[in-house]
């Protein structure tokens with residue numbers, strides 16, 4: 001059923017600058033600068049400035065991960081009673097929905113298509129508005145999340161003008177353009193931050209729903225960042241001797257958990273890049289503690305920091321440390337890791353994994369993360385650098401590969417292209433997202449959890465060398481494969497076209 005509501009005052013609604021996105025189909029292939037300029041022309045400079053403050057990109061400005069919007073999409077799809085609607089180019093939506101279902105979303109993704117006419121005339125916003133009214137059934141949903149992808153963001157489709165609530169269903173409109181949000185990890189923060197902001201204002205306005213299991217008796221520590229399901233339980237056991245409990249994990253799985261998260265005593269920024277979420281917690285008066293309880297030293301420091309933030313007496317903190325640290329030390333000692341490792345990823349937990357590897361005895365030389373350096377990653381950065389590990393924030397694929405080439409590791413842990421390059425060189429490798437970040441990291445359960453998979457992978461060195469010998473002679477790069485006539489490289493052609501392109505660019509710059 002379509003419910004018709006008064007439209008926002010057309011005079012007050014900023015014009016959609018669709019012309020700004022015309023040309024050769026703007027998307028991530030057409031360059032960030034063109035999209036940024038289009039967004040600025042469409043009146044979205046404030047949004048871009050906020051992104052630049054929250055997710056600083058320098059010095060590389062080229063982190064390479066999947067479409068950032070996948071991060072926020074995944075957060076919405078994991079929440080109960082939450083509908084998700086995308087507004088963007090069909091090819092982007094196809095890619096994002098494909099990936100969502102590949103990762104087991106089991107949930108429909110709404111889509112409001114557009115063409116140049118609906119974009120130019122502003123009808124796209126009206127279509128989105130109508131779709132949201134049709135979808136807003138309180139029997140089914142607590143929340144509807146509408147996400148502008150690159151082209152609607154660049155042309156300024158004003159999701160902020162959507163009603164904040166329809167029939168009791170909350171409406172949250174966010175822009176997650178690839179030219180403003182550098183990684184899919186940070187896109188999770190865009191939605192988590194928007195939800196926390198909404199929930200904080202609700203809580204300030206009056207009573208809100210209590211947690212499903214009732215309010216906890218002890219003060220809680222909200223856990224910021226997605227983690228292995230057993231980790232919050234393990235962290236809760238570490239906190240119990242301090243008189244504290246583990247609070248909800250943000251991003252949450254249910255709306256009412258947002259209130260419980262905001263109701264915490266302190267926030268543990270386990271993933272240190274959740275800048276927008278941290279801003280909301282700080283606005284609610286909550287303190288933030290970086291790092292996490294990894295290994296002996298990490299757990300000792302983290303318990304001390306949490307204790308200090310919550311006013312727990314030092315003697316109680318010391319007793320809690322003494323009770324748990326020997327068990328963690330014993331678990332690490334019983335499952336040591338030997339060998340040289342390089343590590344890279346884009347999840348945001350890379351530095352914590354790195355600490356665990358070092359405490360397990362690994363000769364770790366490099367850790368690269370696509371995420372930015374923040375105040376909450378400082379304890380881990382300092383600890384790793386003191387132990388001679390090269391830490392690279394906003395790492396590029398080229399830097400990850402250069403580290404592998406320089407350090408010649410026994411194991412390269414990394415993203416898909418790093419793993420692929422390692423295999424080609426006969427270096428054992430592990431995919432960070434599927435095989436490393438999907439394991440417990442914290443407390444006694446985390447200690448030693450990496451040893452089995454890491455040591456097994458390193459023991460594969462001979463098999464990797466045998467595979468390399470087996471595939472020897474099938475070519476590489478453009479000439480890889482079995483051919484009747486192996487493709488010939490023509491570097492002279494490439495040079496010729498590079499010269500022509502440079503000349504064309506120079507001429508274009510000369511024309512006023």
Ligand code: SF4
Nearest residue numbers: 027028067092150178
């Ligand atoms: S929405 Fe994602 S896939 Fe589409 S143009 Fe932007 S970054 Fe690329």
